[in-house]
Amino acid sequence: MLKLRRGIVLSVLAPEGGWQRLTAEVDGEPRPAVADVGTVGECADGDEVVVNVEARDLALGSGGFDVVHVNLTRGLDGESLPGAHVMKLNYSPLQHAVRPVEERDDTAPGDAATDALDDLPLRAPVAVFPLHGHLAPVAWALGQARPGTRVGYVQTAGGALPGAMSGTVRELLERGLLAGHTTAGAAYGGRDEAITTAGAIHDGIAAQGWEVALVGPGPGILGSGSALGHGGIVGLDSAHAALALGCRTVLVARMSAGDPRPRHQGLSHHTRTVLELLLAPVTVPVPIGATDPGFAVARKRGHVVHEAHAELDGYAASGLPARTMGRSLDQDRPFFAAALAAGATLGGMLP
Structure with missing residues (x-):
C-alpha cells in the first residue's frame, strides 16, 4: 500500500517552475514536502493535504521530503487537459491525460501511422x-x-x-x-x-x-x-x-x-x-x-x-x-x- 498520511500545510514557498516546496505538520511533526503543481495544484497555508511519506521515512538521498498526494482543501475540482486522451502513469492513482508529440500530425487517425x-x-x-x-x-x-x-x-x-x-x-x-x-x-x-x-x-x-x-x-x-x-x-x-x-x-x-x-x-x-x-x-x-x-x-x-x-x-x-x-x-x-x-x-x- 501507499504510505499516505494526513497533514496540515504550515508554510509554503513560491512555486519553482511548477514545483512547490512547503512544510507540513504530519503526526505532530513539521516535515519538508513538495507539491507538483501540474498534477495536484497549488497549496496554501492551512490546507489539509495527504502526503506520501515513504521516501523520507526511508531516508533516500534524493527523496528527503514528503510528496503531496492530494490537497483535500482545494485540489478536488481539477479538470483534464482539453482534447487529451493519452494517459501518463496510466491506471495508477496519479494517471492523467496528455497530448503527446506523436499526435502532432493533424491528419485523420491511421493516415500518418508510418x-x-x-x-x-x-x-x-x-x-x-x-x-x-x-x-x-x-x-x-x-x-x-x-x-x-x-x-x-x-x-x-x-x-x-x-x-x-x-x-x-x-x-x-x-x-x-x-x-x-x-x-x-x-x-x-x-x-x-x-x-x-x-x-x-x-x-x-x-x-x-x-x-x-x-x-x-x-x-x-x-x-x-x-x-x-x-x-x-x-x-x-x-x-x-x-x-x-x-x-x-x-x-x-x-x-x-x-x-x-x-x-x-x-x-x-x-x-x-x-x-x-x-x-x-x-x-x-x-x-x-x-x-x-x-x-x-x-x-x-x-x-x-x-x-x-x-x-x-x-x-x-x-x-x-x-x-x-x-x-x-x-x-x-x-x-x-x-x-x-x-x-x-x-x-x-x-x-
Missing part, C-alpha cells in the same frame, strides 16, 4: 547519459564548442519522473543551452510529452529542429547494487532507440574518483554494463589521458572510445550545478570531466 519512418535515418547526434548530474556539463560544453546549437532534452525513466522537479533544466532553458524538454514514457510534466523515447527523439529532431538530443533520467537514480537493477540500465533502451532512428549515438561515461563504492570508481559498472549489452557500436567520450580497463573492453566490443578536452575550470566558473552525490567538482573531477568531454565531442560531430 510518416515518421519516412524521415529516417535522422543522423543527428544523440547523447545518452546515466545520471541527471551529467546534463548541465554536457550541455554547457556543447554550447561552448558550438554556440547557438539547438539542443533538446528527453527525460526518461531511471530517476525522478516529474519534469518540473529539475532546477537544472529550468536554468539551462533560461540560458538558451536547451531549446526543449520532452518527458517520455512514464516521465511527465515537461514542455512536451511523448509516449516513447523514440517518439520524443524523432519529434525533437524532425519536427522541432533540434540539432542534438540529450537523453537521460531526471534527478536521483534507482539502484539495488546489482548488475541490471539500476536506473542507469534505461540508457540501454535509450541508446537502442537512438541507433534504430539512425542517430549518431554517444554514451556519456559515468566515472568517479570520489565515490566510496568500488563498483563506481573509475568507469562505473553502470556504463560498463550498458556497453557490454549494446547490440551496436556507440561513441564513448573520455577525458584526454583517462585510463580504465573498461575502455579496452569497450573497444573490443566495437565501441569508439574518443578522447576529448574537458574544460573543468570554465565549467566551475559557469555557475551551473557542480555537485554529484553530495560531492563537489573538486572532490570528483572525473565525473564532470567525462560529461564535459561528451559535450565537446558532440560539438565536433556537428556539420
Whole structure:
C-alpha cells in the first residue's frame, strides 16, 4: 500500500517552475514536502493535504521530503487537459491525460501511422547519459564548442519522473543551452510529452529542429547494487532507440574518483554494463589521458572510445550545478570531466 498520511500545510514557498516546496505538520511533526503543481495544484497555508511519506521515512538521498498526494482543501475540482486522451502513469492513482508529440500530425487517425519512418535515418547526434548530474556539463560544453546549437532534452525513466522537479533544466532553458524538454514514457510534466523515447527523439529532431538530443533520467537514480537493477540500465533502451532512428549515438561515461563504492570508481559498472549489452557500436567520450580497463573492453566490443578536452575550470566558473552525490567538482573531477568531454565531442560531430 501507499504510505499516505494526513497533514496540515504550515508554510509554503513560491512555486519553482511548477514545483512547490512547503512544510507540513504530519503526526505532530513539521516535515519538508513538495507539491507538483501540474498534477495536484497549488497549496496554501492551512490546507489539509495527504502526503506520501515513504521516501523520507526511508531516508533516500534524493527523496528527503514528503510528496503531496492530494490537497483535500482545494485540489478536488481539477479538470483534464482539453482534447487529451493519452494517459501518463496510466491506471495508477496519479494517471492523467496528455497530448503527446506523436499526435502532432493533424491528419485523420491511421493516415500518418508510418510518416515518421519516412524521415529516417535522422543522423543527428544523440547523447545518452546515466545520471541527471551529467546534463548541465554536457550541455554547457556543447554550447561552448558550438554556440547557438539547438539542443533538446528527453527525460526518461531511471530517476525522478516529474519534469518540473529539475532546477537544472529550468536554468539551462533560461540560458538558451536547451531549446526543449520532452518527458517520455512514464516521465511527465515537461514542455512536451511523448509516449516513447523514440517518439520524443524523432519529434525533437524532425519536427522541432533540434540539432542534438540529450537523453537521460531526471534527478536521483534507482539502484539495488546489482548488475541490471539500476536506473542507469534505461540508457540501454535509450541508446537502442537512438541507433534504430539512425542517430549518431554517444554514451556519456559515468566515472568517479570520489565515490566510496568500488563498483563506481573509475568507469562505473553502470556504463560498463550498458556497453557490454549494446547490440551496436556507440561513441564513448573520455577525458584526454583517462585510463580504465573498461575502455579496452569497450573497444573490443566495437565501441569508439574518443578522447576529448574537458574544460573543468570554465565549467566551475559557469555557475551551473557542480555537485554529484553530495560531492563537489573538486572532490570528483572525473565525473564532470567525462560529461564535459561528451559535450565537446558532440560539438565536433556537428556539420
